[in-house]
Amino acid sequence: MQLSGRGLGCVRGGRQVFSGLDFEASSGEAVAVVGRNGSGKTSLLRLIAGLLVPAGGTIVLDGGDAEMTLxxxxxxxxxxxxxxxxxxxxxxxxxxxxxLGGERSDAAASLATVGLDHATHLPAGFLSAGQRRRLSLARLLTVRRPVWLLDEPTNALDAAGQEMFGHLMRQHLIRGGLIIAATHAPLGLEARELRIGGVA
Structure with missing residues (x-):
């Protein structure tokens, strides 16, 4: 499986965020998108996710499920x-x-993996910022999808949470998934860098 973008352009609020951007990521690979604030890291992830329309260029997933959109x-x-x-x-x-639908894993097992099995019946409004992030990570485990698009994924996680998430990402890559992550901090795994907008 390979995800690639060619000649991508993004316009937000009438401003050209980036243009002519190329990238690729293959099964088992993580790509860390780095750059200064406002350089378009989040916008790139949203383009891939189908939440924004490119101002130019193409995004293609080869080797995925032909019956499903990217x-x-x-x-x-x-x-x-x-x-x-x-x-x-x-x-x-x-x-x-x-x-989200699709292939599902056991939700209780997912919550246990991210360390929230003790809080199953607690309203989400009572969770700390780190616990809310752990609950979001449980979604990645409960519904299996091959492409993870992560925007500052370790925000609010303590050292143990970051270590746990690093393990989850490595397991996802071992199973043939791929990861594209916009980040200012180390991901906790080996990742190829994609730099947007000059120096981070």
Whole structure:
């Protein structure tokens, strides 16, 4: 499986964020997107996820599921954790599993893996920032998708959480998945760098 972009351009609010951008990532590979604030790291992930329309160029996934669109084969984990505060931890994860569809793993096992099995019935509004991020990570495990698009994924995670997530990412790559992550911090695994907009 290979994900590639050729000649990509992005315009936001009438401003050219980037143009002529090329990238590629293959199964088992992680790419760290680096650059200064406002250089277009998040915008690139949103283009791949189908949340923005490119101003130019193409994005192609070769070797994926021919019956599914690229966004249907991606997990997009943004800056903010998309959770309903009034729903419990388990209910939030169940909502996302139903919404995303596709191949599912055991939600309880996913919560245990990210260290939230003790908080299953707790409303998400009671979680700390680090716990909310862990719940978002559980979504990656519960619904299997080959492409992970991660925007500052270690935000709010403590050292143990970062180590845990590094292990999850390595396991995803071993299974043939690929990762594209916009980050200012080390990912905790070997990653090829894609630099946007000059010096980070």
């Amino acid at each position: 966004p249907e084969q991606c997990h997009y984990l943004g800056h903010r954790d998309a959770l309903k505060p009034a729903l419990s931890v388990a209910e939030n994860l169940s909502f996302w599993a139903d919404f």
